[in-house]
Every structure is written in structure tokens, then in C-alpha cells.
Amino acid sequence: MRRALTALFGAAALAAPVVDVAQAATKSKVTVVKKTVSGAETQVDRWGTIRVTLVVKKTTTVTGTKKKVSRSIVGVKVPVYPNHTDRSVYINQQALPYLVQETLHAQMNPNIQLISGATDTSDAFVQSLQSAILLAKKV
């Protein structure tokens, strides 16, 4: 079961969005849709069944006649898992924790009020940014 989930996330990593810098100058149309897809309910040996659903973000960029599609997994749920005894519920709560894997992106985001970050009491960069944001709100 765990191997299957790992394979799933491997696929998510491969689907990292691609930005075509050369095309950025010409006019592009970008469409973003989010869809939830459900995997098949699958038998887990004699213990019961499992179903995995994913939230997929699909970004379509059309530049002239060129069309570029990228997809990334932004959410994972396991709505159905073997729970035919208390023990298997316990085991699955322990065994099913999963993580969503993505590539680090940077964003300029003026529309935030607070910043969470690791700080230093002397080199208090985050506070400085924080106070700058407070000031920026008053401009």
C-alpha cells in the first residue's frame, strides 16, 4: 500500500510545471483549473478496500498555436481505507500519513499581513519585513 502511494508521488514530482521563458514576451493565455479525481476502490489483500483521491491543478498556456499543459497534485485524500476491525483502523491511521510533494516557488505577494519565518533576535529579518508590510499598507 505504501509502495503504491510513493509511486503516486513520484508521478507528481515529474509533473512539475514548466515555464517557457522564450514565449513570455508574446501574448499567452493561461487557464488554471482544479479537479478532484478518484482512484478505483482497490482491494487490499483480505483486509478491505482503499480509495485515493487527488486534487489536480491543471495549467494550460496557449501562445499562438502552441499549447502547453502542466499538471500538479495539490491535495491527496484517502476517503476509503481498510477498517474492518479496530486494529486495522489503528494500523491505517499510523500507516497512511502521506505528504504532498511540490517544487519550491517564490512569490511576491503584497496582499499579506503577516510573515512566518525562522528568526534571529539580532538579525530580525522577518520582523523587518513584517514592519515593512505594516508600513506598505499605509502607503
Add this chain to the structure above:
Amino acid sequence: MQRVEHVMGMPIVVDVRDDGVDGTIVEQVFDWLRHVDAVFSTYKEDSEISRLERGELLLEHAQPDVRAVLERCAELREKTDGYFDARYAGKLDPSGLVKGWAVDRAAAILDEGGVRNYAVSAGGDMRVRGGALPDPAWRIGIQHPHRRDQVAAVVETRSLAVATSGEYARGRHVWNPHTSAPPNGVLSVTIAGPDLATADAYATAAFAMGARGPHWTARLNGYEAMTILADGLVLSTPGFATARETTFA
């Protein structure tokens, strides 16, 4: 009403957005924080923590708050497999918990005073309620580890505590207490949940765990996590990924 004051060795921001709130309640919050500093500071010779450390004060004679915080430290040490430790290197230093605990109490002061839209932020960790009026919610950026003027993610929320522990800003301030080595491969861990003291302790512990941290965060009850790895990967618990994504929907 926004006020920034330097207490407990860091600037603390109290941002109250309700109409008709006077400065009294904000003053009460800062009075509370100054009181916490006087009692818990490891830098102040006459604090209860310093006196406990020197053996001049017995634990049973310490303030109930001091005993409660030290008990909570012991509980969190157990919950984090010893990775959150207020007694690292033999010296009593509960400040890793005190900040979050003090902010949680500050939030309670505001709650009891009828304030419904506020943020209290201390050293990059915060607790928010309601909205940043006129905005209906608070938008919290998670610091990008390399680009100081940018964020790696945004969480929009009407009630949450968020804490981040990491290496990019402070140098190596978190060490693995089991190996006395800095954690490898992890730049920052952000934990979000109902209570800041717990979120902060979990962030510290998960960061100290290094590569094993993300999997540990996946098992936390009621708390969501986002870990930024040195190789540019971001590992989030599903709840964190969902909270973050709804912002952009």
C-alpha cells in the same frame, strides 16, 4: 490599531482590527508580555527561571505559571521523542515554549476583552483570529528561505497559530539533541494548528529531526506542516496543501 514593541528580545506586533477598540486592551497585552519576560527570561538575573537554575528557588515555590510551563515542556519533550528539550546541555531554558505560550495567553486576553479580529505576532510566529478587516481573513506568508523579499506560500485563515523553525535566518540555532549535530537537508518547517506553544515546539522538533522530520509531521494530530528541503522540494501534509491552495482558487 497596530502596535509594535520590543519585548522578550524580539519585536512583537499586536494588530487589532475591530472597530471601537481603545488602546487599553492592547496595553494589557503588552503588560502581560513584559510580565512573562520578567518571570521567564534566562537573561534576567532575578527571573524565576534564573533563580531556579541557580538553585535559589525550589520548583514547588515557583509561580503556578512557571510550574505549568515546565510541565508542558516535559510533555512536549515526550511527544517529540526528545527533540524538543528545554534542558539541552543541562541548562534550563524553556524559552522555546514560553514565546508561544505567552502569545496564546495574549490571544486569550483579547478574546476575553471581546476582540474578534486580531493578530499577535512574535518573532515570525503568530496567532490570528477573524479577519484583517476590511479583508475577511488573515493572509500569512511563509518566508522563502533564499529570497528575503518573497514568500514560498500563503495561508489564508480566520483562526490559526503558525510557527516556523529554520536555519536560513538565524544560523544554526537548532541542533539535534541526540547527536549534537545540526539537522541536514531541511531549510524550514512550518506548523499550523490551534495553539502556538504546541505549533512552535513541533516546528522546533521537526526541524531538529532533519530528513525524518516531514514523516513525523504527517502523524501529528490537529496540526498541519510544510517542510522546505535544501534541494528545493516542499513537503506538505494534505491539510496544509489544501489550506494553502484555497487561497489561490
